[in-house]
Amino acid sequence: MRSTSPAEAFPAATPAASQIFTTVLSHGPLTRSETAERTGLSAAAVTKAVRPLIEAGYLVEDVDEEARGALGRPANPVRVEGGRALFIGVKVTGDELIGVLADLCCRIRVARHVPLPDRDPKPVLAAIADLVRELLMEADGFGVQVRGLGLAVSGDVDRAAGTVRYSPFLDWRDVPLAELAAMTTGLPVTVENDVRALTVAEQWFGAGVxxxxxxxxxxxxxxxxxxxxxxxxxxxxxxxxxxxxxxxxxxxxxxxxxxxxxxxxxxxxxxxxxxxxxxxxxxxxxxxxxxxxxxxxxxxxxxxxxxxxxxxxxxxxxxxxxxxxxxxxxxxxxxxxxxxxxxxxxxxxxxxxxxxxxxxxxxxxRPLPFEEWARGAAATAIQSFIDTDRTQPQPTRS
Amino acid sequence: MRSTSPAEAFPAATPAASQIFTTVLSHGPLTRSETAERTGLSAAAVTKAVRPLIEAGYLVEDVDEEARGALGRPANPVRVEGGRALFIGVKVTGDELIGVLADLCCRIRVARHVPLPDRDPKPVLAAIADLVRELLMEADGFGVQVRGLGLAVSGDVDRAAGTVRYSPFLDWRDVPLAELAAMTTGLPVTVENDVRALTVAEQWFGAGVxxxxxxxxxxxxxxxxxxxxxxxxxxxxxxxxxxxxxxxxxxxxxxxxxxxxxxxxxxxxxxxxxxxxxxxxxxxxxxxxxxxxxxxxxxxxxxxxxxxxxxxxxxxxxxxxxxxxxxxxxxxxxxxxxxxxxxxxxxxxxxxxxxxxxxxxxxxxRPLPFEEWARGAAATAIQSFIDTDRTQPQPTRS
Known part of the structure; x- marks a missing residue:
């Protein structure tokens, strides 16, 4: 059953908390002290940020009362609970849409291809809305809320404004895609250039970690x-x-x-x-x-x-x-x-x-089939969901 | 008279404090609240970081008791006291050394050119030592300590290691220049590729601010x-x-x-x-x-x-x-x-x-004469002096 309750806020309100969550997402499982080392933050700051994330179910920890570190801090590794939230990613090509339902760890749960008979923004948007509706129904089966939609389009995309400025393959100019898709789907929407979206997926979850x-x-x-x-x-x-x-x-x-x-x-x-x-x-x-x-x-x-x-x-x-x-x-x-x-x-x-x-x-x-491009779109939605300020936190260097 | 007392530590011990100082250096004079806005830090953090920097004479403020902002925080702009410290920058070309004595705001106080009859590391190092000695004597005239030496060399330079890995113009390979120059001059030495040094000067003090x-x-x-x-x-x-x-x-x-x-x-x-x-x-x-x-x-x-x-x-x-x-x-x-x-x-x-x-x-x-390249070398020395962790703080975007 789809939850109709308003989506609760993600409990990482500060850039530091976002950075901690992102680090565990890309590198986890990590202990709190490993997380502190990677982020350059204090162990106390990590412990403080981790607590509400565990309480809200975004992070999990295998409690082992034997393993306690210095100062009584739990020494168990924490990891992201992938199933805690779902995201939809859609890659728009010239002749089809590829959509995926991905979890918070960007693992693909469901993938769909639908043909795109017409490249004009209006029919493309209608096709996106249909595909998203279908994937939302799939999400109901998992009993988990979809927290964002990412759309990946080739060409000159202004992610901050949510607009496709120019896409030669689609022959689009200045299409406010994020706004339009948010209206038809009711989801928070992130629009990104397709290659950059794929790059985000590689950076957060792939060969670039x-x-x-x-x-x-x-x-x-x-x-x-x-x-x-x-x-x-x-x-x-x-x-x-x-x-x-x-x-x-x-x-x-x-x-x-x-x-x-x-x-x-x-x-x-x-x-x-x-x-x-x-x-x-x-x-x-x-x-x-x-x-x-x-x-x-x-x-x-x-x-x-x-x-x-x-x-x-x-x-x-x-x-x-x-x-x-x-x-x-x-x-x-x-x-x-x-x-x-x-x-x-x-x-x-x-x-x-x-x-x-x-x-x-x-x-x-690295062969990355078209589903991976849609996964890239989902990765941008995950990024937008986590980041309080998207320009700030990034996975830290290993 | 040259001070022989050990150099006191720069009173900006945290990355945030370095960032605050760097921001005032590139953009100042700035009020504390302007600094907070530019750095994204809290006004309280700025006030706390500014205090020891003023006490140690690195920042100055024109006290005007009439101008007090919210919460009683001083509303006067603060700026870097350029004369508080001096730095030497040397650009090594194939046939001459260009050296400058620059203040903390990277203003050139003295410039010198000396011919380089031989490109082998040993005679070049001896010429650098002579030039530095001459500029240290000039610094005595200002009564201010020289806090660092920057050397700019064309080619493949590993700044972190302080080595010139390969310089085609000088025909050098794997010369541990920072270590050698530190031994002969007694100064903390930063070695950087010459174009990158010029770029640092433009970023911190020039057209790139x-x-x-x-x-x-x-x-x-x-x-x-x-x-x-x-x-x-x-x-x-x-x-x-x-x-x-x-x-x-x-x-x-x-x-x-x-x-x-x-x-x-x-x-x-x-x-x-x-x-x-x-x-x-x-x-x-x-x-x-x-x-x-x-x-x-x-x-x-x-x-x-x-x-x-x-x-x-x-x-x-x-x-x-x-x-x-x-x-x-x-x-x-x-x-x-x-x-x-x-x-x-x-x-x-x-x-x-x-x-x-x-x-x-x-x-x-933008015409930048060779003195500007030496100024770039001085800028890297200033950067090393300020940054507790050189990879962290940078001038913030305006």
């Missing part, structure tokens, strides 16, 4: 990049950041839809790969799957196009490494299906173009 | 870049960051000393410009001044080389903007002498290659 500087590079229809610098996702002063797809690496390269030439995306994006394969081979490849199949059948022209795409991606990643010196670059996205066709070129181009010790950056692939 | 995301791009012998993201200078997980000079923009471009082709520095660095002008014009240009004079006399070949350099710099800056979306890019360095020859090309290439609203980034020039 404990890292203060890393990047997520997504290859597929577009070439995107989420950057974490000094422990926080880079949003850009004007909404644009992580545009690795529009790093121009070759003035003699193919024209890009952005008006420039030789952008990474104009060489390594799906559309660019299709066009280049058609031109090189004369084959009638209809989509990325066709192109991939042709290359996997051994067509030399198609293979050369993928090789060039890999080189462009590797050079783009080297540019990120030369400017920011991250610890880790995670390559993901649906384009990973072609990874065997360009992995070597990515590696070689990165090694050649990375400057000095920037080459020590760990470059790794 | 109040900005959380900006970049300093230096043009000249090398093309460097200091990046401030989320209010902190980016150092890179492995010591390399801001290597805009080695962003490769043209696979058909000239070879670079890094082993790659078409790096920004291989097109726009002094050596590259000289080589390209010699090749294009056949003229025997000996140095940057010669090259500049030839172009200023209207030689079309030389002017085209500068134009191409400007285009490369503009494309490099656009790459920074596309990845990080800063509010401001400051172009500086000795290469600004040629600014009239490539300003337009920088602007045009930036506008063409910046993606979407990243183009709204303010790109500005």
């Amino acid at each position: 404990g890292l203060s500087d890393f990047a997520v590079v997504t290859v597929g229809a577009g070439i995107g990049c989420g950057l974490v610098v000094h422990g926080r996702v880079v949003a850009g002063a004007h909404g644009v950041a992580g545009e690795i797809g529009h790093v121009a690496i070759d003035p003699a390269g193919p024209p890009c839809h952005c008006g420039n030439r030789g952008c990474v995306e104009a060489i390594a994006g799906d559309t660019a790969i299709l066009a280049a394969i058609r031109e090189a081979t004369g084959a009638e490849v209809a989509d990325a799957a066709d192109a991939l199949a042709l290359a996997h059948r051994g067509d030399a022209g198609a293979r050369a196009v993928y090789a060039r795409a890999g080189e462009a991606i590797g050079r783009g990643i080297a540019t990120v490494a030369n400017l920011l010196g991250p610890e880790l670059v995670i390559i993901s996205g649906e384009g990973l299906a072609a990874y065997d066709l360009f992995a070597e070129q990515i590696r070689d181009a990165f090694a050649a173009a990375a400057f000095g010790s920037a080459a020590r950056c760990d470059v790794r692939t | 109040g900005l959380s995301d900006f970049a300093v791009v230096t043009v000249g012998a090398g093309i460097g870049c200091g990046l401030v993201v989320h209010g902190r200078v980016v150092a890179g997980a492995h010591g390399v960051a801001g290597e805009i000079g080695h962003v490769a923009i043209d696979p058909a471009g000239p070879p670079c000393h890094c082993g790659n082709r078409g790096c920004v520095e291989a097109i726009a660095g002094d050596t590259a410009i000289l080589a390209a002008i010699r090749e294009a014009t056949g003229a025997e240009v000996a140095d940057a001044a010669d090259a500049l004079a030839l172009a200023h006399r209207g030689d079309a070949g030389a002017r085209a080389v500068y134009a191409r350099a400007g285009e490369a710099i503009g494309r490099g800056i656009a790459t920074v903007a596309n990845l990080l979306g800063p509010e401001l890019v400051i172009i500086s360095g000795e290469g600004l002498a040629a600014y009239d020859l490539f300003a337009e090309q920088i602007r045009d290439a930036f506008a063409a290659a910046a993606f979407g609203s990243a183009a709204r980034c303010d790109v500005r020039t």
Whole structure:
């Protein structure tokens, strides 16, 4: 049965309490003293912040009366009770919605795909509302309240304002998506750029836990990049950041839809790969799957196009490494299906173009299916739920 | 007379107190409530932190008994007493040392240039010791203690370890400069990459005050870049960051000393410009001044080389903007002498290659003579002096 009672406030009213909860969420189970060490806060502050979180059921502790630390503080580790709250994350692509119901530890409980027949904001919003209604009914089965909705959209998104400023794939401009979705769903809504949402999920719950500087590079229809610098996702002063797809690496390269030439995306994006394969081979490849199949059948022209795409991606990643010196670059996205066709070129181009010790950056692939992007959207909703001031607390460095 | 008494500790023992002092240093004079607002700390915390800083003479307040705020808290603005402490900053170039004596507000009191006949660590260290001794004598004249020495060196510098890992200009590898200089001078020593040191000075005392995301791009012998993201200078997980000079923009471009082709520095660095002008014009240009004079006399070949350099710099800056979306890019360095020859090309290439609203980034020039680089070194010494934990407090965003 869906609870209709007003949602109680999350009992972490201060930035320090949010930081403590976030640290246990990303790194837990942790004892209070381990939490104090990681956050740089006093053990007393941790003990004080943990108490109401345990009382409200957000943290749990296996009580063992034998294990008591100094000053009589409980030495048992505490961890987040994932089932205490649910969140919905929806990734909006050009032709479908992917929705997940995730718990407070961002574990997916239910996933749904629905086709998107029309990209105009109004029908998309109606489809989101239907999908959310369906997931809310699933949530009833768990007897747990849904505490927030995250929406992930490609393009220029102003998270603070809740608006999609420009999404080329959807052809949207200045859509106040958070406000509209809050009206139709009744949930608190967070809207974020899809790659940044995926990056938040990696930072809080994935391969980026404990890292203060890393990047997520997504290859597929577009070439995107989420950057974490000094422990926080880079949003850009004007909404644009992580545009690795529009790093121009070759003035003699193919024209890009952005008006420039030789952008990474104009060489390594799906559309660019299709066009280049058609031109090189004369084959009638209809989509990325066709192109991939042709290359996997051994067509030399198609293979050369993928090789060039890999080189462009590797050079783009080297540019990120030369400017920011991250610890880790995670390559993901649906384009990973072609990874065997360009992995070597990515590696070689990165090694050649990375400057000095920037080459020590760990470059790794991590397949993240579209559900993971929806999970990223849920992660932003969890982030908004926890943070009293979203710009302040972040998981601390390990 | 030089004080020989042991230096008393700086009375800001907590990260919050450091943050308060840093905020007044960058933004002051500020009232306590303005300081509280900027730092996000309570007025009580500010009042508590300010008291010992006033007692020790680091902050001053013009007492006006009429002006009392709520709760009887003094409403007078407080400001940093610049003359309370002195710092020495030294920029090490390939052929000279530039040293400054700066006060706590990073105002230059004395500046000195000394030639560097030999680039080996030992003679450089001896020259630094001589220069520091001379500046310490100047400090005696002010009757104020010198509290730290900052050394700025180009290349891969590990500030935390105090070592120069690799400096191509000096041909140094793994020189424990901080330790060696501390032994010869008796001062606490901070060693930082020169461009990052300049960036610290801009962030704390210059055009970057109040900005959380900006970049300093230096043009000249090398093309460097200091990046401030989320209010902190980016150092890179492995010591390399801001290597805009080695962003490769043209696979058909000239070879670079890094082993790659078409790096920004291989097109726009002094050596590259000289080589390209010699090749294009056949003229025997000996140095940057010669090259500049030839172009200023209207030689079309030389002017085209500068134009191409400007285009490369503009494309490099656009790459920074596309990845990080800063509010401001400051172009500086000795290469600004040629600014009239490539300003337009920088602007045009930036506008063409910046993606979407990243183009709204303010790109500005700011001549910073070599004394300013030494001042940057002094700024890092001030930073080390103030910060109880250098990774924590930073000037807050305005």
